[in-house]
Amino acid sequence: MSDLVVRRIGRLTTWRQPVVEDAAVVIRAGRVAWTGADAQLPGDVGDLPELDAAGAAVLPGFVDCHTHAVWAGSRRDDFVGRLGGGGYRPGGIATTVAATREASYDVLAELTQRRIDTALAHGTTTVEIKSGYGLTPDDELRMLDVAAEVEGPAVTTTYLGAHVVPPDRDRADYVAEVVATLPAAVQHGASWCDVFCDDGAFTVEEARRILTAAREHGLGLRIHAEQLARTGAAELAAELGCASADHLEHVDAAGAKALAAAGVVAVLVPVVSLYTRSGDWAHAATLREAGCELAIATDCNPGSAWCESMPYAVQLACLAMGLPVDIALRAATLGGARALRLDDAGHLGVGARGDLVVLAAEHEADLVAHLGVGGVARTVVAGRPIG
Numbered sequence: 245m246s247d248l249v250v251r252r253i254g255r256l257t258t259w260r261q262p263v264v265e266d267a268a269v270v271i272r273a274g275r276v277a278w279t280g281a282d283a284q285l286p287g288d289v290g291d292l293p294e295l296d297a298a299g300a301a302v303l304p305g306f307v308d309c310h311t312h313a314v315w316a317g318s319r320r321d322d323f324v325g326r327l328g329g330g331g332y333r334p335g336g337i338a339t340t341v342a343a344t345r346e347a348s349y350d351v352l353a354e355l356t357q358r359r360i361d362t363a364l365a366h367g368t369t370t371v372e373i374k375s376g377y378g379l380t381p382d383d384e385l386r387m388l389d390v391a392a393e394v395e396g397p398a399v400t401t402t403y404l405g406a407h408v409v410p411p412d413r414d415r416a417d418y419v420a421e422v423v424a425t426l427p428a429a430v431q432h433g434a435s436w437c438d439v440f441c442d443d444g445a446f447t448v449e450e451a452r453r454i455l456t457a458a459r460e461h462g463l464g465l466r467i468h469a470e471q472l473a474r475t476g477a478a479e480l481a482a483e484l485g486c487a488s489a490d491h492l493e494h495v496d497a498a499g500a501k502a503l504a505a506a507g508v509v510a511v512l513v514p515v516v517s518l519y520t521r522s523g524d525w526a527h528a529a530t531l532r533e534a535g536c537e538l539a540i541a542t543d544c545n546p547g548s549a550w551c552e553s554m555p556y557a558v559q560l561a562c563l564a565m566g567l568p569v570d571i572a573l574r575a576a577t578l579g580g581a582r583a584l585r586l587d588d589a590g591h592l593g594v595g596a597r598g599d600l601v602v603l604a605a606e607h608e609a610d611l612v613a614h615l616g617v618g619g620v621a622r623t624v625v626a627g628r629p630i631g
């Protein structure tokens with residue numbers, strides 16, 4: 245929790261006022277204390293450490309509200325095979341489960357920290373991390389422990405025991421085990437419960453049972469919905485008041501309206517549509533037309549989105565899904581915070597966390613327009629410049 249003044253900001257986006265040119269931000273004890281024109285900087289900041297933005301654009305730090313960043317092993321065979329003509333199989337998760345169970349705690353922690361360091365370098369200041377590659381109570385809880393130990397950005401963790409039914413398990417028994425593990429997941433620091441509700445994963449009925457029990461244990465609810473087929477998971481998310489419904493590639497107008505009416509944040513994961521070559525882009529327009537609050541996340545995982553970069557996800561959301569730049573940047577910051585029900589992240593209003601990114605560009609639109617190179621020059625977390 246640091247003090248910092250960021251000066252000579254070319255264009256400052258706070259989401260609390262119009263873009264301010266030639267701006268400055270004052271952070272005290274890790275929180276935004278003042279924003280405005282650099283020329284009007286308060287006189288009492290002389291002793292604070294200073295970061296010179298040198299005319300670059302500054303945004304609130306990215307909020308990556310959907311990752312599976314804890315894993316061991318590789319899915320490169322799946323990837324190479326898919327480019328040879330195969331489709332995406334949720335069953336491929338078993339490869340990662342086997343490698344993750346086999347890895348020692350320290351190895352898993354180091355692999356995860358390295359990924360989060362990469363995310364941080366690309367501007368992620370808040371990250372949600374799911375379990376889901378353990379699929380036994382002990383292995384799932386170990387993943388939650390690894391995730392909770394990650395350093396750098398603010399971290400919130402999600403119990404995703406209901407990722408897939410392990411091939412050697414009876415469905416009903418496994419669902420009962422997931423439900424029985426909920427109290428331990430809370431003890432191991434989880435704030436959220438998620439279910440992969442889809443063809444080849446969990447049914448709407450199974451998801452309702454798990455999420456209803458999770459809510460009784462005080463967990464917030466999220467759901468992988470409508471990714472592979474239109475199942476009705478969007479309506480379930482609305483019925484249960486989930487904080488977010490994620491994926492939604494196969495949602496229709498009725499499902500999108502249900503989400504909007506219930507205030508469920510629709511989380512777009514465009515890297516998945518590219519990585520799996522599904523070509524699913526049109527749902528973004530459906531969700532937007534329905535008036536859904538949008539978030540953008542990486543879905544960082546080894547099988548369908550090996551990507552830690554929020555700027556890359558934003559580029560795809562604009563170029564492939566057709567979102568306007570300002571809508572996409574807002575979704576990747578404020579939208580992500582709303583999906584995690586955080587009032588003090590994703591914007592730079594006074595009192596918010598002092599989390600921001602100094603872009604390697606004079607205009608925020610260049611983060612999207614300039615492809616294939618690093619768009620983030622510096623990440624600041626709670627007033628502390630990283631790197």
Ligand SMILES: [Zn+2]
Nearest residue numbers: 310312468543
């Ligand atoms: Zn996911």
